[in-house]
Amino acid sequence: MANISKKICDIFNIDDKYIELDKIVENKIQNVFNEVESIALYNSCKVAKAFENNKVSEMHLGGTTGYGYNDRGREVIEKVYADIFEAERALVRIQFVNGTHTIATAMFGNLSSGDVLLSISGAPYDTLMESVGSMDNKNSLVGMGVIYKQIDLVDNDFDKDNILEYIKNNKVKMIFVGRSRGYTTRESLTIDKIKNIIEEIKKVNNNIIVMVDNCYGEFVEKLEPTNVGADLIAGSLIKNIGGSLAETGGYIVGKKEYVEKAEERFTAPGIGGECGATFGKNKEILQGLYIAPTIVMNAIKTAIYASSLLEGLGYKVNPKYNDYRTDIIQSLELGNKDKLISFIQGIQHASPIDSHVNPEPWDMPGYSEPVIMAAGTFVSGASIELSADSPIKAPYVAYIQGGITYETGKISILRAVQDMEKKAGIN
Numbered sequence: 497m498a499n500i501s502k503k504i505c506d507i508f509n510i511d512d513k514y515i516e517l518d519k520i521v522e523n524k525i526q527n528v529f530n531e532v533e534s535i536a537l538y539n540s541c542k543v544a545k546a547f548e549n550n551k552v553s554e555m556h557l558g559g560t561t562g563y564g565y566n567d568r569g570r571e572v573i574e575k576v577y578a579d580i581f582e583a584e585r586a587l588v589r590i591q592f593v594n595g596t597h598t599i600a601t602a603m604f605g606n607l608s609s610g611d612v613l614l615s616i617s618g619a620p621y622d623t624l625m626e627s628v629g630s631m632d633n634k635n636s637l638v639g640m641g642v643i644y645k646q647i648d649l650v651d652n653d654f655d656k657d658n659i660l661e662y663i664k665n666n667k668v669k670m671i672f673v674g675r676s677r678g679y680t681t682r683e684s685l686t687i688d689k690i691k692n693i694i695e696e697i698k699k700v701n702n703n704i705i706v707m708v709d710n711c712y713g714e715f716v717e718k719l720e721p722t723n724v725g726a727d728l729i730a731g732s733l734i735k736n737i738g739g740s741l742a743e744t745g746g747y748i749v750g751k752k753e754y755v756e757k758a759e760e761r762f763t764a765p766g767i768g769g770e771c772g773a774t775f776g777k778n779k780e781i782l783q784g785l786y787i788a789p790t791i792v793m794n795a796i797k798t799a800i801y802a803s804s805l806l807e808g809l810g811y812k813v814n815p816k817y818n819d820y821r822t823d824i825i826q827s828l829e830l831g832n833k834d835k836l837i838s839f840i841q842g843i844q845h846a847s848p849i850d851s852h853v854n855p856e857p858w859d860m861p862g863y864s865e866p867v868i869m870a871a872g873t874f875v876s877g878a879s880i881e882l883s884a885d886s887p888i889k890a891p892y893v894a895y896i897q898g899g900i901t902y903e904t905g906k907i908s909i910l911r912a913v914q915d916m917e918k919k920a921g922i923n
């Protein structure tokens with residue numbers, strides 16, 4: 497446990513009162529850190545074992561150009577991913593432009609006109625809404641004839657009775673679960689909750705494809721959705737599982753049949769996963785994966801620190817420092833617009849890249865209110881690095897995530913809090 501000192505406060509112009517607060521917070525969170533460390537140790541072993549099982553070698557670190565046939569590195573990466581997730585097959589590609597593209601590919605590959613897609617965790621993540629068909633887009637799932645149904649959560653858990661009733665009476669092709677709450681006020685869905693509902697679903701109909709949006713969830717718990725019965729999961733490489741080293745890409749993991757269908761959608765029917773050059777990026781993906789459990793741990797520790805510090809200062813936080821976590825998102829209810837803006841600007845000013853930039857709220861496509869973001873990251877938009885986003889609306893909640901080292905994460909949080917309180921005249 498390392499506390500901030502007078503010297504550190506001087507460097508960053510942090511008020512002395514935070515020395516005492518930092519001590520209190522650190523003391524409080526050590527027990528929780530022990531648990532987080534044991535999860536990181538377990539997941540690190542799981543990853544290391546998968547490297548060993550698949551004989552990852554120096555030759556795998558190179559890459560191909562052109563069609564990318566027989567890319568040994570790519571092939572081993574996909575075997576290692578499948579191994580870690582205890583799944584039959586994985587598709588891990590830098591040609592996926594983001595998480596939305598990856599998740600949409602998995603869904604489009606496995607759904608056709610007339611099929612029913614049932615979301616059981618309420619609305620999917622914002623960026624997926626247009627792909628599913630909430631907006632009038634002929635290229636969406638709904639636009640091409642998929643029937644979309646949604647069952648909202650009840651008391652932050654699955655609405656089991658309604659879900660089972662629905663699948664008993666309707667032919668459902670795919671069930672969709674969003675593990676992370678993203679930027680909403682609902683709780684994230686733990687692996688335990690996901691496990692329970694999958695068991696019930698499979699008892700009624702074993703042929704439904706259970707697909708989980710696993711973004712922000714990887715390595716936060718010891719188990720992943722595929723360990724508890726999910727058939728197909730997908731996520732982004734510039735979040736948890738890329739370990740901050742992967743510069744772009746996404747992954748789809750699950751049953752062979754379903755991943756192969758996604759592959760044909762990813763490239764073209766008949767081509768599938770055979771093609772896709774890797775341009776020397778295999779090393780970053782492998783090394784990022786190798787360190788990802790530790791990087792995720794640092795992000796979680798940063799979130800825990802922020803949660804405890806802000807709660808101690810009288811703000812509402814979610815999750816609380818000692819709550820069970822299944823993703824890396826932390827929300828901090830700051831109570832007014834000015835505090836929210838200065839906090840997010842403070843995160844940006846404490847970032848390694850573009851610390852001199854002052855983010856302002858802007859009208860982002862797809863959002864009804866202006867949004868402010870801090871993302872002073874090495875990889876553009878990578879939210880495994882400390883970053884913060886927020887729509888400017890009551891109750892003025894800042895969503896923070898990431899932090900590739902706990903030390904820089906903690907200092908950045910302290911600096912942002914200090915900026916916010918100073919501007920609000922609290923110091």
Ligand SMILES: *Cc1c(COP(=O)(O)O)cnc(C)c1O
Nearest residue numbers: 594595596621676678711712732
């Ligand atoms: C990030 C994220 C996505 C995908 O978003 P991209 O910004 O396209 O990478 C989907 N679902 C959740 C829960 C996410 O956090």
